[in-house]
Each structure stands twice: as structure tokens, then as C-alpha cells.
Amino acid sequence: MSTFPIYRPRRLRANENLRRLVRETTLSVDDLIYPMFVVHGHNTATEISAMPGCYQYSVDILVTAAKELAALGIPGTILFGIPEEKDPIGSEAYADDGIIQQAVRAIKDTVPDLLVMTDVCLCEYTDHGHCGVIEAGEVQNDPTLELLVKESLSHARAGADVIAPSDMMDGRVGAIRAALDENGYQNIPIMAYSAKYASAFYGPFREAAESTPQFGDRRAYQMDSANAEEALREVSLDIEEGADILMVKPALAYLDVIQRVKTEFQVPVAAYNVSGEYAMIKAAAENGWIDEKRVALEVLTSIKRAGADMILTYFAKSVVEWL
Numbered sequence: 006m007s008t009f010p011i012y013r014p015r016r017l018r019a020n021e022n023l024r025r026l027v028r029e030t031t032l033s034v035d036d037l038i039y040p041m042f043v044v045h046g047h048n049t050a051t052e053i054s055a056m057p058g059c060y061q062y063s064v065d066i067l068v069t070a071a072k073e074l075a076a077l078g079i080p081g082t083i084l085f086g087i088p089e090e091k092d093p094i095g096s097e098a099y100a101d102d103g104i105i106q107q108a109v110r111a112i113k114d115t116v117p118d119l120l121v122m123t124d125v126c127l128c129e130y131t132d133h134g135h136c137g138v139i140e141a142g143e144v145q146n147d148p149t150l151e152l153l154v155k156e157s158l159s160h161a162r163a164g165a166d167v168i169a170p171s172d173m174m175d176g177r178v179g180a181i182r183a184a185l186d187e188n189g190y191q192n193i194p195i196m197a198y199s200a201k202y203a204s205a206f207y208g209p210f211r212e213a214a215e216s217t218p219q220f221g222d223r224r225a226y227q228m229d230s231a232n233a234e235e236a237l238r239e240v241s242l243d244i245e246e247g248a249d250i251l252m253v254k255p256a257l258a259y260l261d262v263i264q265r266v267k268t269e270f271q272v273p274v275a276a277y278n279v280s281g282e283y284a285m286i287k288a289a290a291e292n293g294w295i296d297e298k299r300v301a302l303e304v305l306t307s308i309k310r311a312g313a314d315m316i317l318t319y320f321a322k323s324v325v326e327w328l
């Protein structure tokens with residue numbers, strides 16, 4: 006009699022059809038949200054140098070890009086705006102003719118079914134590049150909430166389908182939820198950037214969104230990358246305050262956080278596969294060092310395997326082609 010273990014795991018790996026039957030995680034177009042950047046102007050698409058294949062679009066071209074997303078079957082986009090003028094209080098963020106408000110209206114007019122999510126933050130709109138108002142050299146929490154509320158309401162008036170606050174001020178989900186409800190937008194979900202880390206992986210995005218802080222950094226409001234329990238506290242606060250979708254950002258270096266959030270709270274979890282994660286794969290692939298498609302699909306599948314229900318990723322369009 007053989008002493009070899011009776012169970013041989015390799016049996017179920019023998020061919021692709023067997024592997025398909027026992028595969029535990031499947032990445033699908035249903036999981037994807039594609040981020041886009043919008044600028045003033047007409048007929049412009051400026052490629053972001055550290056994010057090959059991603060562009061700052063003027064509203065007219067953005068609409069064409071939105072049609073393409075809908076045609077690919079991608080459920081939604083999240084929009085980031087680059088204003089014409091920046092000031093200390095980020096006025097264009099909550100102007101009804103601001104760049105995001107124009108972009109949302111244009112997409113909803115032409116491609117009504119594509120979900121339009123809007124990033125609610127001030128850093129793209131402030132001349133100092135911080136995510137809130139500054140007093141005595143510091144980002145002020147409570148005064149910033151009023152501006153985030155104004156920004157959220159103006160996005161809702163423009164027709165945004167989902168509001169996504171990314172500023173990391175305390176209490177913003179509750180403040181935004183209350184204001185949306187009071188103004189008749191009780192059915193607009195909030196996707197909260199709940200566990201948003203102060204991460205070096207945002208480097209290329211800050212070029213794309215022109216939102217680099219002009220002094221200091223964001224460590225007094227974004228989370229310390231060494232912390233996971235704190236992420237659970239942030240998520241639990243956002244749930245209490247009325248968030249519908251809880252986000253972990255970045256994704257790849259925080260798979261443990263995604264998993265813990267999903268296991269501790271049975272809520273829809275989003276993960277943001279951020280600009281630096283995209284740029285690393287693009288750069289290595291351009292050098293011929295890795296296979297872009299295989300590495301990107303492996304990373305995105307790992308994010309899903311960790312527990313993400315949806316992934317914000319600059320690879321979204323490529324994924325649809327690859328699958």
C-alpha cells in the first residue's frame with residue numbers, strides 16, 4: 006500500500022477546464038470603476054506622463070470617453086476636476102458652473118446609464134493643494150465640512166449618481182448625508198474613502214490632478230500606513246454616519262486591510278488601485294520586464310480575492326479587452 010497522501014491537489018490543476026471549475030475568484034467587468042480627469046477647454050486630451058493611456062480630457066472628449074465606457078459595459082466612472090483658477094477655499098469645487106458640474110451634466114445628458122461618481126475633495130481646487138481650509142498653517146476640520154457639504158450638494162444638483170468624499174476630515178460622511186437628505190437627495194449613495202492612507206503611491210495622480218500640496222504633506226489627515234485597527238475604526242464611524250460603500254485606498258499594499266474590513270463588517274467594499282500601482286506596472290512592462298496583462302490581472306484578482314466588491318482602476322478598459 007502506498008504511503009503517499011490520498012489527496013493530490015495537482016489533480017484539479019491539470020487543465021484549464023478543471024481550473025475554471027474550481028476557480029474561487031473571478032474578476033469581471035461588473036467590478037470595475039474607471040477614473041477620469043477633466044479640464045477646461047475644448048477638444049483636448051493631454052496624456053499624463055506617469056500614467057500612460059490616461060488623459061486630462063476637456064468635457065467634449067470626456068463625453069466620448071464616457072460613451073466608450075458604456076459600450077464596454079463598465080458600470081461607472083469616478084471624475085476628478087482640474088479648475089481654471091485655484092484659491093484658498095477651493096471655490097470652483099462647489100461652483101454650479103465648475104468643471105465637475107459641467108462634466109457631470111454633459112455625461113448624464115448623453116450617456117444617462119453610466120454611473121457618474123464624483124470625488125469630493127478640495128485639494129485640486131485650493132491654491133495650497135491641501136484637502137481643506139488652512140488656518141495657522143493647519144487644515145481646519147470643521148470649517149472644511151461646510152465646504153465639502155456645498156461641494157456634494159452641487160455635484161448632486163448636477164446629476165451625480167454617487168458622492169465619494171476623499172478628504173479624510175472627521176465627520177464628513179455624517180455632514181454630507183444629512184445635507185443630501187435635507188435637500189431631497191436621500192437616494193444618492195455615499196462611497197466613503199474610509200481607510201485612505203497617506204501614501205507615496207498617489208505620486209502620479211498629483212501630476213494628473215495638479216493637486217500636490219504646496220507645503221507639508223497630508224499625514225495630519227490621511228492615515229498612517231502602519232495602521233490597520235485604525236482603519237476598522239474609520240470604517241465603523243463611516244458606517245454609523247451613513248456611508249453605503251466603504252473604500253480602502255491604496256489597494257495593493259493594503260490587502261490585509263481590505264480583508265479585515267470585509268470580514269468585520271458585511272458591507273460593500275471598494276478598493277482603489279491607485280495611480281502609483283498603475284504606473285509601476287506600466288513602467289516595468291514598457292521596459293519589457295513584466296507582462297502587463299498578466300501582472301495587472303493578477304493584482305486585480307488579488308484585490309478581489311482579499312474581499313473587494315468593486316475596484317477603481319485605470320486598467321478598467323484594458324481589463325475588459327483582456328477578459
Ligand code: PBG
Nearest residue numbers: 126128171206207210279280281
Ligand atoms: C484627492 C484624491 C487623491 C487620490 C484620489 N482622490 C490624491 C491625494 O489624496 O493626494 C489619489 C488617486 C490615485 O493616486 O490614483 N484627495
